[in-house]
Amino acid sequence: RPGLALCAGCGGRIQDPFLLRVSPDLEWHVACLKCAECGQPLDETCTCFLRDGKAYCKRDYSRLFGIKCAQCRATFSSSDLVMRARDHVYHLECFRCAACGRQLLPGDQFCLRE
DSSP: OTTTOBBTTTOOBOOSSOOEEEETTEEEOGGGOBOTTTOOBOSTTSOEEEETTEEEEHHHHHHHHSOBOTTTOOBOOTTOOEEEETTEEEEGGGOBOTTTOOBOOTTOOOOOOO
16 A cells, blocks of 8 residues: 555655554554654654544653543553542542541542532
């Protein structure tokens, strides 16, 4: 298929001997596959994430689109312990009583007020 495909990065024809196919309908020149946010080259050494036809590195994808703590607004790492309350997710240390500030632990009773 090289020579027939259009690069999702630059829009040019891919006539190179190699192309990068990230999804069934999106192909890039090797030099054009970069993070849409920071410009980091996305090759076989880097995990690539797609959103709305744009490619992102793991760090930027997580920062832009990852679930964020309802209290501090920071994203979660895979090792973070979390508390869930209705549709909200919190870092364990961020889940606190709004009246007294005491950290609420798993098993503690609490009331949500929105």
